[in-house]
Amino acid sequence: MSAQSRLQAIVWNRPKLTILNQLLLPHSSEYIEIPDSAAGHHAIVTMQTRGAPAIAIVAALALAAEVSAQTFGSDDEARQFIHAKLDYLSTSRPTAVNLFDAITKLKKLTNTCSNVAAAYVDAAEQMLADDISDNKAIGANGAAFIERRRPETVPRIKVLTHCNTGALATAGHGTALGIIRSLYQKDGSVLEHGARLTAYELKEEGIPSTLVCDSAVSALLRSDPSIRAIVVGADRIGTYQLAITAKFHGVDFIVAAPVTSIDLGLKSGRDIVIEERNMDEITQTAGFVSESIGGELVRQTLQVAPVGTNAWNPSFDVTPAELITAVVTEKGVFEKRGAEFDLVSDIAKA
Missing domain, CATH: 3.40.50.10470 (Translation initiation factor eif-2b; domain 2)
Incomplete structure (x- = not known):
């Protein structure tokens, strides 16, 4: 079996989720906290996290962090809360098969189990462990x-x-x-x-x-x-x-x-639906500059193609x-x- 990677783009210490902000790479290795499903949705849409398996794990654990901070009066209340948030997270990347697979499994689990909130968090954690094991295989x-x-x-x-x-x-x-x-x-x-x-x-x-x-x-x-x-x-x-x-x-x-x-x-x-992203990703380029040595990195966007150029992305x-x-x-x-x-x-x- 191969060696474990040194990099950790997803760090889960119950109930806290942090991810490596990939928008800043390779210039800065900055971790950001993802406290809830809204932050998870944002991280996926803006590509702070990317890759089909990572998207599914971040979505699942973002909601696990949120569920861990909630108090529910009943299993039905927890179930309704979780399902609504999972539906919301499904809109973050419409072509991510892993994301929908994870959502389907988590909904099925919470439909049939008791102590729903705790069971959900356990299942999200297990998805993280299983993904690493599967990747090594x-x-x-x-x-x-x-x-x-x-x-x-x-x-x-x-x-x-x-x-x-x-x-x-x-x-x-x-x-x-x-x-x-x-x-x-x-x-x-x-x-x-x-x-x-x-x-x-x-x-x-x-x-x-x-x-x-x-x-x-x-x-x-x-x-x-x-x-x-x-x-x-x-x-x-x-x-x-x-x-x-x-x-x-x-x-x-x-x-x-x-x-x-x-x-x-x-x-x-x-039959696969191909996601088309913003034309600006082609007509513009982004990079980081520092106003002084050791200063804070500032992200800047430059126009590469003539303004108004049509692009397929x-x-x-x-x-x-x-x-x-x-x-x-x-x-x-x-x-x-x-x-x-x-x-x-x-x-x-x-």
Whole structure:
């Protein structure tokens, strides 16, 4: 089993929840308290916390902190309060599958249990522990899969990752970056796209890496045959184009995700609703400046594109199954049967 990550983006000490404010990274590692569901909702919407697993955990624990501070006259009163807050939290990120999975489970639990408030807090805490355990299993499963497919002519594997899928995006350890962390223990190297979060996390973890622009990946794969895999999470814009170039260059394209990130109710990825975010995220850029050495960091926004420029800003894309080598979960590694995956059957059997 791979080593525990040093970073803690989510810190829960009952009844207090604090999170690492990812809007300030990599320049400042500042923790903020999330005392209630309103603060949790704000943290998710503004992307102070991000990553599908982390979003679900922060939502659940934000409400746990709020419930811990309340006094309820009856289980029915607690149940109504919790369900209303869960409905509110569901509006924070409409495409986060993990969030809705967590909400469904928490509602089901509180519908049938007694001592509802205490049971809810216990369940939210257990989700935090389970996420870390699941991520460690994903890391071990994925690293073993990549090692098995390593050609004898390649003594030292290099892998490429995309966006952030580590301890910052989960309760801890990470999914795709968790695989990389596990692989690094076996002498692997990391090439990564993620100038702010992934670069910060790998530096904090002491894992050597090289930052690569999206547009340079094809040239990189052509020039370096020791790169044997691209490992990504289940949701981020840009994975589709990486999968295309991986297929062309004969490199494995691996998706790492907990089972809770997989919407087994959809017939096809074509049914996934893609969230479109504000155009300003493309036409503007944000950074931090300090008026004096050691002074307080000030966030500033600069206009990059001409004012009034139209922009398309989808948060995610859908990678066709025929371009994916394997899906790695805590339950195992699933490969295609022909051109398609049968995740419903495979997960049920695992």
